[in-house]
Amino acid sequence: MTTTATGPVATEMLKxxxxxxxxxxxxxVDDSEKHRGHGGYNPAGESHFTLDIESEAFAGTTRVQRQRMIYKALGDLMRERVHALQIRARAPGE
Incomplete structure (x- = not known):
């Protein structure tokens, strides 16, 4: 399993x-610096992320269902801390 975490928000997201x-x-991956000067940028960092995730939980689900599962898992972080999350979610073998 590959994981990347750069700070407390990313660590909590991964958890x-x-x-x-x-x-x-x-x-x-924390992409926040790429968005400096754009909407939602937080000078503290950890506001924009890219997620690449593979899970058996995604088998037989649509792209929208997978995104909803991810947003549900992240809960309040998506409402209060994370401005943008680019998602690539797949089941094993896809």
Whole structure:
């Protein structure tokens, strides 16, 4: 399993995703600096992320269902701390 965490928000995101979805592979990248000067940018960082996740939990689900599962797992972080999350979610073998 591959994981990437750069700070407390990313660490909490990974903790919640691992707990809820038991991924076989997960990679979370903090892209915040690429968005400096744009809407939602937070000078403290950890506001924009890219997530690449593979989980058996996604088998037989649509792209929208997968995104909803991820947003549910992240809960209040998506409402209060994370401005943008680019998602690539797949089941094993996809």
């Amino acid at each position: 919640r995703l691992n707990s809820a979805l038991s991924p076989t592979s997960i990679r979370l």
